[in-house]
Amino acid sequence: MTAYTPGQAAEETGFSLDTLRYYERIGLLEPIERNAVGQRRFSDDDIGWLGMIRCLRDTGMPIAEMLRFAELTREGAHTIRDRIALLEAHDRAVENQIAALRQKQGAIQRKIRYYRDVLAIPDALYACEGERASAS
Amino acid sequence: MTAYTPGQAAEETGFSLDTLRYYERIGLLEPIERNAVGQRRFSDDDIGWLGMIRCLRDTGMPIAEMLRFAELTREGAHTIRDRIALLEAHDRAVENQIAALRQKQGAIQRKIRYYRDVLAIPDALYACEGERASAS
DNA sequence: GTGGCACCTGGAGCGTGCTCCAGGTCAAGC
DNA sequence: GCTTGACCTGGAGCACGCTCCAGGTGCCAC
Numbered sequence: 531m532t533a534y535t536p537g538q539a540a541e542e543t544g545f546s547l548d549t550l551r552y553y554e555r556i557g558l559l560e561p562i563e564r565n566a567v568g569q570r571r572f573s574d575d576d577i578g579w580l581g582m583i584r585c586l587r588d589t590g591m592p593i594a595e596m597l598r599f600a601e602l603t604r605e606g607a608h609t610i611r612d613r614i615a616l617l618e619a620h621d622r623a624v625e626n627q628i629a630a631l632r633q634k635q636g637a638i639q640r641k642i643r644y645y646r647d648v649l650a651i652p653d654a655l656y657a658c659e660g661e662r663a664s665a666s
Numbered sequence: 667m668t669a670y671t672p673g674q675a676a677e678e679t680g681f682s683l684d685t686l687r688y689y690e691r692i693g694l695l696e697p698i699e700r701n702a703v704g705q706r707r708f709s710d711d712d713i714g715w716l717g718m719i720r721c722l723r724d725t726g727m728p729i730a731e732m733l734r735f736a737e738l739t740r741e742g743a744h745t746i747r748d749r750i751a752l753l754e755a756h757d758r759a760v761e762n763q764i765a766a767l768r769q770k771q772g773a774i775q776r777k778i779r780y781y782r783d784v785l786a787i788p789d790a791l792y793a794c795e796g797e798r799a800s801a802s
Numbered sequence: 803g804t805g806g807c808a809c810c811t812g813g814a815g816c817g818t819g820c821t822c823c824a825g826g827t828c829a830a831g832c
Numbered sequence: 833g834c835t836t837g838a839c840c841t842g843g844a845g846c847a848c849g850c851t852c853c854a855g856g857t858g859c860c861a862c
Contacts, residue, residue: 536838549820549821551840552819567829569827569828581773585774588770589770589774592818593819607784610781610784617781621771628764628767630724634760635757637721638760641753642750642753642757648746649746649750673808682851683808687811703809705858729848
């Protein structure tokens with residue numbers, strides 16, 4: 531079982547040192563092991579947990595909900611159903627997020643096409659025309 | 667050409683009254699027309715522009731960049747190439763965002779499957795096993 | 803003429819999620 | 833023995849994007 535210095539943990543997980551400390555402070559990480567002089571030593575488990583945290587963060591889960599998940603995890607195996615429920619809800623949220631992005635992206639692409647068309651026709655035709663409309 | 671009261675504009679665009687005023691203040695909207703007593707009357711063009719703004723916001727464009735886009739738009743037709751470039755860059759950003767979401771979503775779904783498996787096997791087997799690993 | 807309502811302004815405040823800072827400890831290298 | 837560098841703590845500060853507030857105007861209905 532490897533032990534990671536804070537610097538290595540930051541490197542490994544992509545979180546900053548400050549963020550790692552912050553996450554421990556708010557209880558998103560349980561207290562990290564310390565060496566003889568009080569410096570943190572992250573375990574493989576910590577790094578794995580941080581990987582999960584990164585997934586949830588990067589998919590837009592608010593910290594409050596990750597805290598809830600962390601609590602459930604700390605409470606032990608009898609909360610597994612709750613954790614599944616939480617993750618499934620989040621999975622659906624991510625799905626909706628993606629669908630919404632795709633839809634808005636379509637509108638943006640239409641706008642790009644509109645601009646291209648404007649460039650393709652002679653100046654006179656688009657001079658004063660209400661080009662700000664469209665989209666949504 | 668319809669004129670929308672602030673309330674109607676809010677209704678129509680999904681932005682709050684405060685947000686509409688805020689957007690005007692910071693120059694994301696050009697100054698909105700006023701009626702005789704100084705109340706705003708949004709035009710169809712304003713509503714269309716707000717639709718565009720909503721697209722960009724909802725796909726994660728920061729306000730500073732929307733301001734840049736608004737400026738280009740105000741500067742007239744000769745900035746259309748720049749606007750295309752800006753929107754194309756954003757389109758790619760959205761694409762990357764979606765790809766990243768899909769990838770993280772995969773990890774979350776694997777975690778869900780993992781939990782399901784844990785539920786499916788007899789208690790003894792998962793009692794003290796490092797279940798916090800995986801993900802990323 | 804009194805309420806109630808929709809709106810106005812400038813400016814303060816807020817929630818989220820970090821990020822930075824001052825002042826300190828230890829270990830290693832020169 | 834001194835510097836450098838990685839780390840420590842508690843607490844303040846910050847960027848972003850709104851959101852709220854106090855105090856006021858004008859219009860309409862009763």
